[in-house]
Amino acid sequence: MSENWFEIKNIRELDSPALVVFPERVKHNIQLAIDMIGDRDRLRPHIKTNKSPDVAKLMLKAGITKFKCATIAEAEMLALCNAPDVLLAYQPLGPKLNRFISLIKKYPATKFSCLTDNIAAATEQALTFSSENITFPVYFDLNVGMNRTGIAPDENAIALFDHCKSLKGISVVGLHAYDGHIREVDFEAKKKKCDEAFALVEKLNEKLKLPTIIMGGSPAFSVHCKRKDIECSPGTFVYWDKGYTDLCPEQKFLPAIVLVTRIISLPSPNKICTDLGHKSVAAENEITRRIFFLNAEGLKPVGQSEEHLVLETNEHHSYKVGDIFYGLPYHVCPTVALYERVFTIEKGKVTGEWKTVSRDRKLTV
Secondary structure (H helix, E strand, O other), X not given: OOOOOOOOOOHHHOOOOEEEEOHHHHHHHHXXXXXXXXXHHHEOOEOOOOOOXXXXXXXXXXXXXXXXXXXXXXXXXXXXXOOOEEEEOOXXXXXXXXXXXXXXXXXXXXXXXXEEOOXXXXXXXXHHHHHOOOOEEEEEEEOOOOOOOOEOOOHHHHHHHHHHHOOOOEEEEEEEEOOOOOOOOOHHHHHHHHHHHHHHHHHHHHHHOOOEEEEOOOOOHHHHOOOOOOEEOOOHHHOOOHHHHHHOOOOOOOOOEEEEEEEEEEEEOOEEEEOOOOOOOOOOOOXXXXXXXXXXXXXXXXXXXXXOEEEEOOOOOOOOOOOEEEEEEOOHHHHHOOOOEEEEEEOOEEEEEEEOHHHOOOOOO
């Protein structure tokens, strides 16, 4: 591929800041994920990165039938795309549980499921589903070290399983574990920790004997995809980003989405200001790890506000107001959520747009 694969020939027609996507690279990444796992039925991509019906349809066209999501809106978007199987990887309770019931009723062609991780939540879910004469499939969310959600894969999970067997309205169909805390760059070190986390899940399931295990996200995909009889749910792979390019060198996904920003001011001899503010790129990382410029070196981010990013360079630079920078976000998922649309780039030109539909919290239910 050209060294400057990211450059846009009709860039003067594109306002900035903008997020642009390269559909051929997206297709490449989808096929690579299928090739890595070797079985489409074991691939359950997380839609939270792209939030796009266009991407979901590309996955469906590639033969992927199972999906994972984090919000009711994402689940509805997938149902609108006629996705056959959708796991809400969240524990719906209260108003969210009522919305989920409405979603299930509105889209009967899609098989939905969700997570549960404690007795009180499982009881509330069971009562709500049984009141609607529904027996609903749930997965136990297991905590294997992320320490975010989930029940420990020990006697506590066994007690929860025993409790759920006494409930009407839910049916425990599998185990779900996300090991996003494992951040080793060295593959063998990563594999060792992933294997240790998976061993906890496997040991539990020797007792529960549930038919399905869903394991990991993008960082651990290169490990878990080699296991037999488990589902994997990477999400970032479809667009990729600078963060995972650095963290997962063994994974050969292509960056498929790029930030476009322009110089709008030269406030001092050694500083330039672009239009890439907090509202245009995920800002949870420290300022030097938000964007990686593809066509400029030696620029040091020193200040960012809502609509501006100030960069420091040497006093003898040749940059001008209006110059274009192309960059990879370090964290693509929350960056995508800042944009209501991404512009498609094909053969070096802007050709259309994909709506980021489920960045909205609510579609219809």
